[in-house]
Amino acid sequence: xxxxxREKFITLFGKEPLIVVSPGRINLIGxxxxxxxxxxxxxxxDKKIVYAVALNNTRKCNVHAVFTNETVxxxxxxxxxxxxxxxxxxxVVYQLQQGNYPVEGFDCVIAGDxxxxxxLSSSAAVEGGLVAALDHIFRxxxxxxxxxxxxxxxxxxxxxxxxxxxxxxxNLHGKKDQVVRLDCRSLEYxxxxxxxxxxxxxxxxxxxxxxxxxxxxxxxxxxxxEGVKAIQxxxxxxxxxxxxxxxxxxxxxxxxxxxxxDRCKYVIEEIQRxxxxxxxxxxxxxxxxxxxxxxxxxxxxxxxxxxxxxxDFLVSLAKEREExxxxxxxxxxxxxxxxxxxxxxxxxxxxxxVTDRYQQQYGKAPEIYVTTIQNGTVINTDTADFxxxxx
Ligand code: GAF
Numbered sequence: 001x002x003x004x005x006r007e008k009f010i011t012l013f014g015k016e017p018l019i020v021v022s023p024g025r026i027n028l029i030g031x032x033x034x035x036x037x038x039x040x041x042x043x044x045x046d047k048k049i050v051y052a053v054a055l056n057n058t059r060k061c062n063v064h065a066v067f068t069n070e071t072v073x074x075x076x077x078x079x080x081x082x083x084x085x086x087x088x089x090x091x092v093v094y095q096l097q098q099g100n101y102p103v104e105g106f107d108c109v110i111a112g113d114x115x116x117x118x119x120l121s122s123s124a125a126v127e128g129g130l131v132a133a134l135d136h137i138f139r140x141x142x143x144x145x146x147x148x149x150x151x152x153x154x155x156x157x158x159x160x161x162x163x164x165x166x167x168x169x170x171n172l173h174g175k176k177d178q179v180v181r182l183d184c185r186s187l188e189y190x191x192x193x194x195x196x197x198x199x200x201x202x203x204x205x206x207x208x209x210x211x212x213x214x215x216x217x218x219x220x221x222x223x224x225x226e227g228v229k230a231i232q233x234x235x236x237x238x239x240x241x242x243x244x245x246x247x248x249x250x251x252x253x254x255x256x257x258x259x260x261x262d263r264c265k266y267v268i269e270e271i272q273r274x275x276x277x278x279x280x281x282x283x284x285x286x287x288x289x290x291x292x293x294x295x296x297x298x299x300x301x302x303x304x305x306x307x308x309x310x311x312d313f314l315v316s317l318a319k320e321r322e323e324x325x326x327x328x329x330x331x332x333x334x335x336x337x338x339x340x341x342x343x344x345x346x347x348x349x350x351x352x353x354v355t356d357r358y359q360q361q362y363g364k365a366p367e368i369y370v371t372t373i374q375n376g377t378v379i380n381t382d383t384a385d386f387x388x389x390x391x
Contacts, residue, residue, distance in 0.1 A: 001050050001111055002380065005066065009052035009109040012064055012071075017052035017109070018137060019380035022129025024048065024120035025170035026201060026339055026371065027330055028179055028194075028281075029289075029296055030274035032304060034164025035221050037185040037242035038271035041278065042166055043194065043373040044174020049112035049125040053133045058105035063089060066111035076103060081158050088126040091158030095150050096131075101140050115367065117209035119331025123159065124167035125377075127151035132172070132377045136384065144172045144376075145187060161214045162221050163332075174376030181278050185242055192281055194373055199286060199325065202342045204318075204354055205367040206310040208335035217332050220263060220304065227264035230255050241267045259305075266303035270296060290326025290341055294319065297328035297338075306333025313361060314338045317354050324350065337369075 002019055009017040023044040030040035056062070064071040065085060072086045079094045081087055089110075096103050110129075114122040131147040134140070142150070151168035155161050169182055169189075178191040210216075224241055230252040231238045238244050241264055249264050256264075273292050280289040297315050301307035311329045315338055318327035323346035330339040342350050351368045358366045 001048070001113065005050040005052045005109050005111045006383075008064065008066060008111070009054070009107070012109065013054065013056070013062075013107040015054055017054045017107075017383065018133055019383045020051040020053070020129050020133040020136070020377060021380065022049045022051065022125040022132065022171060022377040023174060023374055024114040024122060024125050025167055025174065026120070026203070026373075027166065027170070028339070029270075029277045029293060029328075030166075031270065031296060031300060031328075031330070031333075032220060032306070033267060033271050033274065034166040034182075034184040035162070036164075036224050036267050036271065037240040038267065039181055039183055039274040039278075040164075040166045041179050041181050041274055041281075042170035042174075043179040044170055044376045045120070045371045046374050047112075047114040047120060047369070047371065048374075049110060049114060049122065049129050051129045051133050052109040053106055053130075053137065055137065056105045056107045060105045061089075061093065061108065062106075063108045063110060066109065076105060081160075085126070087158045088123050088154070089130055091154030092127050092130045092134075092151065094157065095154045096134060098153075099150065101134075101142075102138060103134065104138075106134075106137070115205060117336060118203075118205050119329075119333070119336030120203070121167040121171065121331065123155060123161075124151060124171045127154050128168055128171035128377045132379060136379050145169075148172045159214065160218075162218050170376065172376045174374060176375050177373050179281070179373065181274070185240070192278065194281075196284075196286055196341075198344050199341050200344050200347050201371050201373070202340045202347060202350065203330070203337040203369040203371055204314045204340060204358075205337045205369070206308070206314060206335060206358075207364060207366060208308055208310045210308065210334035216306070216334060220306065223260045223263040224267055226260050227256060230260075242271060244268055262303040262305075266299040269299060286325050286341060290324070293326030293328045293339070293341070300329050300333060304333075308333075308335060310358075310362060311335070311338055314354065314358065314366065317357055321346075321350055321353065
């Protein structure tokens with residue numbers, strides 16, 4: 001894909017580009033905890049966005065998307081929210097401008113194989129890849145964390161999803177064969193080898209994509225804040241659900257709408273699960289780790305209500321299989337993928353079992369990806385020496 005993207009760029013724009021590879025992400029456990037100052041355990045994967053970029057000495061940005069085979073241009077004097085995939089790039093440019101990072105016109109080809117709406121965070125990959133490319137070209141000298149935070153602001157301000165930091169963080173900090181536990185409050189992080197040669201990480205894409213995903217996401221975030229406000233009356237020291245305990249929540253239960261109580265209960269439990277899961281991972285106990293994944297799914301489905309019948313069905317299929325140690329809906333929810341830890345020697349059996357049963361139930365095939373953990377966003381070294389004539 002890298003070579004094709006480069007060639008497409010040369011055909012369209014007639015010069016050598018900088019190439020940046022920007023991955024999607026998985027998250028082993030810790031869902032909807034990031035915007036509650038909790039912990040997450042993500043990793044970057046082998047599905048990616050590829051950018052080819054060079055400057056064009058104008059004030060215009062011309063972006064060709066291979067996946068839709070269209071070129072969209074925008075003016076650097078007029079960067080405003082715009083429908084379609086270009087919004088994610090414009091959000092990044094807007095935030096760079098807001099942060100007084102100089103941006104000049106550029107030409108760009110964007111390609112990728114991260115399925116959209118699958119919960120693998122193609123949007124953070126689009127954002128992180130572009131920040132990294134422009135940082136390299138303009139020599140801003142941003143840290144990876146600054147890039148992630150800028151990507152998050154882009155997501156808030158242009159697509160309007162009030163996301164946490166997990167996706168942009170994982171996209172820019174991923175390390176091959178390692179998962180990373182991020183403390184979303186202090187932004188401190190620690191890598192852990194994901195060293196289980198007998199297991200594979202298998203993603204089952206329900207192929208469901210609910211349009212509610214972003215609006216309901218923001219509603220969940222608001223409900224968590226509502227819970228925190230109620231708890232603060234008795235416990236002013238509680239700044240977010242990260243600081244809350246189940247007894248604190250119980251004490252205000254009667255003052256909360258039932259749904260707000262449920263949302264908060266899930267988050268408080270999930271933040272603890274990530275801590276427990278990390279201990280299990282260090283001890284090499286993938287079996288008990290898997291039980292926590294099932295518990296997360298249960299919480300996401302019945303308390304947080306971000307699952308859907310198709311995802312619940314995929315997890316129930318996983319539960320039937322002895323080769324699966326754990327499974328759950330992954331990412332924001334309302335469609336997309338389940339993540340499954342599956343014994344390596346039974347992956348193909350699992351694949352055909354899930355495909356057949358899902359097909360029977362819903363009349364459509366799921367997509368199944370056996371994924372690997374890879375590095376976060378990478379500047380392609382062969383193209384990294386960015387000569388002045390491309391400026
Ligand atoms: C989406 C968001 F972008 C993340 O910040 C995170 O909240 C996730 O949903 C749920 O864990 O991917």
